Amino acid sequence: MPDIGMMEMLVIGIVALIVVGPKDLPKMFRKLGQMTGRVRSMAKEFSNAMNDAADETGMSQMNRDLKAAAKFTNPKAMAKDMMGDVMDDIDPSKFEEGSATRAIAEKKAAAQAETRERIAAMKAERAAETSDEPEEASADATPEEPTFVADADAPEGPVKVIQPADPGPANVEPERS
CATH class of the missing domain: 1.20.5 (Single alpha-helices involved in coiled-coils or other helix-helix interfaces)
Incomplete structure (x- = not known):
C-alpha cells in the first residue's frame, strides 16, 4: 500500500x-x-x-517436505542430525561389571576424553598462532634461501626467484616391498 x-x-x-x-x-x-x-x-x-x-x-505437503529436506543442504547440520547422540558422554557405570559392553564403553569413554584433550590442545595451538606475539624460532630450524636461476626469456628480466619446495618430514624411512 x-x-x-x-x-x-x-x-x-x-x-x-x-x-x-x-x-x-x-x-x-x-x-x-x-x-x-x-x-x-x-x-x-x-x-x-x-x-x-x-x-x-498435495503442494502443501510437498512444500513441508522440501523445507524438511532443506536442512540436508547444510553439511554440518546433516552430520549433526545423522550422528544423533553418538558423541554424547558414555557412562560405563550403566553397564554390568565385567561385561563386554562395559569394557567397550570404558574404551569409548577413554577415547572421548583423549579426543577432548586433543581438541583443547589444537585450540590452544591455534590461539597461539593467531596471537599478535611473535613466535620464537627454534634452534634447529634454518631458514631456506631462495634459488636464483638465470632465464633470458623471462618477461620480467633475466633472473627468476624459485622458492625451495617443502622437503617433508626428515625422519621418514622409504617403504620397502
Whole structure:
C-alpha cells in the first residue's frame, strides 16, 4: 500500500472537496469504503481458494517436505542430525561389571576424553598462532634461501626467484616391498 502522509491526505481531501462538492463528498467516501471492503474480501477469498487448491493437489505437503529436506543442504547440520547422540558422554557405570559392553564403553569413554584433550590442545595451538606475539624460532630450524636461476626469456628480466619446495618430514624411512 502506498505510504501516504498527513499532508498528502489533506491535499487529496481538498481536491475531492473541490471536484465532488461538499454535498456529495460523504456519499463518495462511503462508496469508496464499501469498494475497498469488497476488494479486500475478494483478495481474501482468492488467497483461501489458492491455499485450498494447494492442499488438494498435495503442494502443501510437498512444500513441508522440501523445507524438511532443506536442512540436508547444510553439511554440518546433516552430520549433526545423522550422528544423533553418538558423541554424547558414555557412562560405563550403566553397564554390568565385567561385561563386554562395559569394557567397550570404558574404551569409548577413554577415547572421548583423549579426543577432548586433543581438541583443547589444537585450540590452544591455534590461539597461539593467531596471537599478535611473535613466535620464537627454534634452534634447529634454518631458514631456506631462495634459488636464483638465470632465464633470458623471462618477461620480467633475466633472473627468476624459485622458492625451495617443502622437503617433508626428515625422519621418514622409504617403504620397502
